[in-house]
Amino acid sequence: MNVLAEESNAVIKQLNPYVYDMLSRMGKELFFPRGILTQSAEAKQKAHKINATIGIAKEKGKVMSLSSITSPVGGLEPDAFLPYAPSFGLPTLREQWQKSLFEKNSSLEGKCVSLPVVTSGITHAVSTFADMWMDPGDVVILPDMMWGNYNMTFGVRNQARVVTYNTFNADLTGLDIEAFEKAVRDRAATGKKIITILNFPNNPSGYSPTVAEAEKITAILVDIAQKGSNVVVGCDDAYFGLFFEEETMKESIFSLLAGSHERIAAVKLDGATKEDYVWGLRTGFVTYGFCASQASQDLGPLYAAMEQKTAGCIRGNSSNVSHLSQSILLKGMEAAGYGDEKKEKFDILKSRAQAIKSVLKDPVYRDAWDVYPFNSGYFMCVRLKDVDAETLRLHLLDTYGVGLIAIGQRNIRVAFSCMEEDEVKVLFDILLKGIKDLK
Template identity: 65%
Template sequence: MNPIAQELNQIINGSNPHIFEMLSDMGKALFFPKGILSQSAEAKQKADKINATIGIAKEGNSVLSLSSITKYIKDIEPDDYLPYAPSFGIPALRNKWKSDLYQKNPSLKNKKISLPVVTSGITHGVSILSDMWVNTNDVIVLPDMMWGNYTMTFCVRNSGRIVHYKAYDDQLTRFNIDSFEKVMRQQAKENDKIVTVLNFPHNPSGYSLSVSEADRVAGILIDIARQGTNVVVACDDAYFGLFFEEQTSKESIFTKLAGADKRLVAIKLDGATKEDYVWGFRTGFITYGVFGDDDNVLEALEKKTGGCIRGNISNSSHLSQTILLKSMADENYEVYKKEKFDLLKRRALKMKAVLKDPKFKDAFDVYPFNSGYFMCIRLKDVDAEELRLHLLDNYGTGLISIGKKNIRVAFSCLEESDVETLFDIILSGIDDLRKG
């Protein structure tokens, strides 16, 4: 094993051996190399005459560039977006995102968290999570309704083993915390380590926990850790902030888990992709919260994460990070975000109002939704994929089928004026299939 990796492992193991135990084999082997990058960094500080270390092209004191590219980016100097970004991300953006995490999650006050590492979107963050914390046959506890890419990331890439709990009770009245607890405690009896992902607002159903529900979920995880099982909890907060109802918890459950127990590692996955409506920027963040006040452990985890990025994509887009940082510094930033939030909230509330019509009750049930981009319906007696294709072919209407019974509707891209029309079309399609 590389000596730098060994040094990082000694720091982690010396402070909290349970964290070291939870790392995957790859996670234990990861390190951030002191090769060309560190030599270039030293040269940047000291080489005031000639610096021939940088793997980019320069002319004079500026980066070499093509006018056919730079002409489209008027207000940013090429030196601020064409060179490579650090593998960890632009330092100013990392610090800004961290300070905003404390503002958006007041319960983090007095809790120590790592400096966020920039990822290429949340998908990349989930991939890093899997590489660093999932070994072959490790158990990942997830709801039966989940983002399909988890299977690709955890199982195909890292040979993990997903175990499901029921996301909702049979009547679709609430998130099924009883099933979550039952599965988690059963897996704790059978395994020394459990990985779970808490995804709220939930994709695909658009549900977020209430404050009391979040307290109960966090309590279950902390209790399992205290009883001797190592627990890795990732908070997939892709749609964070899009909470449309008063009783919904407005903070990430990460705030309740960070530092809660020596056997629990809390990992927060964020994406400016949804929070700031910059999907194609592919800019996300991964942040750690662990037991104790050892800055060295958090820094060691950051370095392993940076090494994971360095050995995979090298670094995330410099241009995307630069524009995002400038956006967050804009005096009207919060005003602009509030405008978009209100737009999505109106669509969600319109959908709730329309679905109160009793004419839909014999055709489908509605999963609880109060946040995010999506909502789902459960069909009574027609096949979801058959209905999807029928609506596409005969009504020019596109939806997503999930399994045999579920249809996902993205109200994020649906005009408020089209909501009632959409569900009338769905009802017509169901009637068509019933008639055969």
């Protein structure tokens, strides 16, 4: 094992040995190199005469560039987006995102979380999480209604075993908390660490927990930790902030889990992708929320060690994240109208979700499908009663030119995020007609 990994591991063991135990083999061996990168950073600070360390081309004191490439990027100087970004991410952006976490999650007040590490989108954040915490054969507990890419990331890339539980209760009024509790307690009974992903707003269902549901989930995990099980929780907040109903919890469940118990490793996986409508910029974040073994201990060194391992993981697979994307996001977050613009887009999506709920109150649809609970995010789902989902999907596409997503044998996902409000009733009437065609 590299000596730098050993140094980080020693810090982690001292401040919270359970966190060290929960790391995957790769997570334990990861480190951030002090070679060329460190020497270049030192030279940037002290080489006032000549700096011949950086692996980029410069000309007359500025980054060398082609105007045919830089000219379309208005408002940013080439030096603000062409050089490599640090593997940790731009320091100012990391600080800005951390600040926003506290603004958006009031339950984090008084808690200490890490400085976010920048990833190339939330998928990369999820993949980095898997590298850090999952070994081949580990069990990861997921709802049966989940993002399909989890199977690729956890099951194929990291060779973990996916175990699912029922997402919703029988009458489709909320989460099946009992099924979740049984799944995690069954895993706890094996004496091995628990790994679970809490994805709210959920993809594909578009559901986020009520405050009461979130508190129950947290209480279950804390109780399991108190009884001696190590718990790793990845909070996939890809659609964070798009909460449309009053009773829906308006924070990430990370804010409840962070610092809740020394045996709980809470990891927030989020980003600008959906929160800021910048899907192609590929800018995500990984943030840690731990508890020290002793309340008086400073979490700073523990977080620094984890940030170094995370940046090392990024360094080893993609080197760093697009400097241009980070600079654009940072400039946008600092703009005077940023909050007002986000509110405007939020209101549009909320109005579409409300339109769907209004349309689906019509009893004409009752015999064709059941509606899964939805209150947030981009999506909603219906459970078909009589026809196969894939057969229906193809029929709608070929006959009516309507595209929807089939999930399993009975579920259809509707992305209202990309529909206009006046298309809502048209869509569901065509969906109903397609079902009648197939009967």
